[in-house]
Amino acid sequence: SQQGEEDPQALSIQEGENATMNCSYKTSINNLQWYRQNSGRGLVHLILIRSNEREKHSGRLRVTLDTSKKSSSLLITASRAADTASYFCALIKAAGNKLTFGGGTRVLVKP
Amino acid sequence: DVKVTQSSRYLVKRTGEKVFLECVQDMDHENMFWYRQDPGLGLRLIYFSYDVKMKEKGDIPEGYSVSREKKERFSLILESASTNQTSMYLCASSSTGRIYNEQFFGPGTRLTVL
DSSP: OOSOEEEOSEEEEETTSOEEEEEEOSSOEEEEEEEEEOTTSOEEEEEEEETTOOEEEETTEEEEEETTTTEEEEEEOSOOGGGOEEEEEEEEETTOOSEEEOOOEEEEEEO | OOOEEESOSEEEEOTTOOEEEEEEESSOOSEEEEEEEETTTEEEEEEEESSTTOOEEOSOOTTOEEEEEETTEEEEEESSOOGGGOEEEEEEEEOTTOTTSOOEEOOOEEEEEO
16 A cells, blocks of 8 residues: 555646645655656656655755654645646655655646 | 666567566666556555665565666566556666665656557
């Protein structure tokens, strides 16, 4: 079963708006990562947040982590058409050594 | 930049055929992974390798085997392809000491088994 569950499954916004997606999980983690996948392509790593961190930024991306709620969010600010992609959270369990992916959120940014 | 390449973008095979999917990375990474991606199921780990000639089963190894004879190359083998192995196959690599850090992915191979 998947350890990371993204919400929503799909998101449609206008260019310039912010996009927020969430990831919930069930076990203790070492770290949580977010990846982007453009249609039919491989995944690209966006950002990693460790279990002892609460927030990280990278350019227009902001990731938060709430270990008490076992959830993370990815915020894309001032979205662009090029941000259209699927976004996946992936986590390493606290006692594990494998990356486990969620089902992804499909984001459509309309120009 | 890390580059992970996969031998084919698209592949069509017949049921029962033996299928080889090749993955090559050029950054001297110790760790390599094979995933399959299906709609609604996300990515699922098939096999991974921490070193040459080493392999470990992932979450769905049944029907697959792997080979890592050289550090830069990790092959996924479908001994007798079946229609339920129709999927997108993604290879990834990461460096030792950073096993908990980011993985670098190839472009994927979309395999259709008829």
